[in-house]
Amino acid sequence: MARALALVPPEESLRPLIAVALAETLVGAGEYGEVQELLLAAEADPDAAPYATLIRLDRLFALNSEDFAQRVRSLLPAAIKELERRGDQRGLAKAHLIGGLPHWSACQFTAAAAEFRLAIEHARAAGDDGLREQALGWYVTALRIGPVSATEIARELDAIEAEQPGPYLGYRLDYVRAFLASFAGCFDEARSLMQRAGERLNAMGYRAQRGGNLMEVARIELAAGNPSAARAALLESDAILADLGERGLGASTQAQLAATYEQLGERDAARAAIDLAEALGGEDDLDALITTTSVRARLALADENLAEAERWARRAVEHALRTDYIVGQGDTRMELARVLAAADRCDEAAAEARGALELFEAKGDQPNAAKARGMLDRLESQ
Numbered sequence: 001m002a003r004a005l006a007l008v009p010p011e012e013s014l015r016p017l018i019a020v021a022l023a024e025t026l027v028g029a030g031e032y033g034e035v036q037e038l039l040l041a042a043e044a045d046p047d048a049a050p051y052a053t054l055i056r057l058d059r060l061f062a063l064n065s066e067d068f069a070q071r072v073r074s075l076l077p078a079a080i081k082e083l084e085r086r087g088d089q090r091g092l093a094k095a096h097l098i099g100g101l102p103h104w105s106a107c108q109f110t111a112a113a114a115e116f117r118l119a120i121e122h123a124r125a126a127g128d129d130g131l132r133e134q135a136l137g138w139y140v141t142a143l144r145i146g147p148v149s150a151t152e153i154a155r156e157l158d159a160i161e162a163e164q165p166g167p168y169l170g171y172r173l174d175y176v177r178a179f180l181a182s183f184a185g186c187f188d189e190a191r192s193l194m195q196r197a198g199e200r201l202n203a204m205g206y207r208a209q210r211g212g213n214l215m216e217v218a219r220i221e222l223a224a225g226n227p228s229a230a231r232a233a234l235l236e237s238d239a240i241l242a243d244l245g246e247r248g249l250g251a252s253t254q255a256q257l258a259a260t261y262e263q264l265g266e267r268d269a270a271r272a273a274i275d276l277a278e279a280l281g282g283e284d285d286l287d288a289l290i291t292t293t294s295v296r297a298r299l300a301l302a303d304e305n306l307a308e309a310e311r312w313a314r315r316a317v318e319h320a321l322r323t324d325y326i327v328g329q330g331d332t333r334m335e336l337a338r339v340l341a342a343a344d345r346c347d348e349a350a351a352e353a354r355g356a357l358e359l360f361e362a363k364g365d366q367p368n369a370a371k372a373r374g375m376l377d378r379l380e381s382q
Helices: 002-007 015-028 035-043 049-062 068-086 089-105 109-126 129-145 150-161 167-183 187-204 207-223 227-244 248-263 267-281 286-302 306-321 326-342 346-363 366-380
Strands: none
Touching: 015 035, 015 049, 035 049, 049 068, 049 089, 068 089, 089 109, 089 129, 109 129, 129 150, 129 167, 150 167, 167 187, 167 207, 167 366, 187 207, 207 227, 207 248, 227 248, 248 267, 248 286, 267 286, 286 306, 286 326, 306 326, 326 346, 326 366, 346 366
């Protein structure tokens, strides 16, 4: 694509469209250096301008820009209106894919999945299999995190796999199936699937996504009770994301590092990771905040500061309730239950553990449900 652009004369009408296509490729590969210049040239051309808007928004999302959601609200409706006027199905697919991302950032995965479903339909109408698979990848990932049960997700994956997915969608399917395996307590299978997902990403050269994949490897290792393996994956993830200047995933990686260090008894390292996560992610990064506030509660509990532990645990629950991240809601209620139990407020603790159990069972997360059930049994026997 870069060679094609270099060969096209400046006055050639196709040049702005080639520039946008190159910018889209660079953003997808996590290489942002030349994108700004390419988009500035394309935005001055009426034919290329709507696409340039979409790629600019895509870049802002990748860079975790603080004004991403506001820019989507201000720029996307006009771009969609123009694309609808043209009957541009591929453009509409890209637009709805981007339209789902503010919901994704807000951890509103049901709303995100609805936008991704529209993107899938427009991409199919356009005959663009690559974009359809990209939208499907986001869609199944939103299902994994949101309130849809593991059983329903497995049915969706079976239907999608029947269409013989390509490498990118294959990576996403492996990733989601890894979490379904972890929900069933099959951690060796989950590790194998995540390893294959990582190999697919390496083969495609997607470094930013590989950094995110390693963070998810760590989530599975933490669920399996192996914080040492989680730390190794997170440090590799952090190195990749820092090299790329990626802030959003970097915040989540640091938050997970904080949780991992706390489990390993490295409290100073946990506090440093919390500070870095909150600096990278800011006040609106709910994924990172749910984790860091929970870790702060654990650290305060370890210091026997029950009032401070309860304050942080309740804040973590508040953050989680702003989302439809059902496992996160369950995790935070379990943290609050631990704090209340430590304060000998067993009835209140049991209520939180019971609520967590219901959330884990609704998702089909069997290991976490077993932990909640065990805590509830202990509390109710006291």
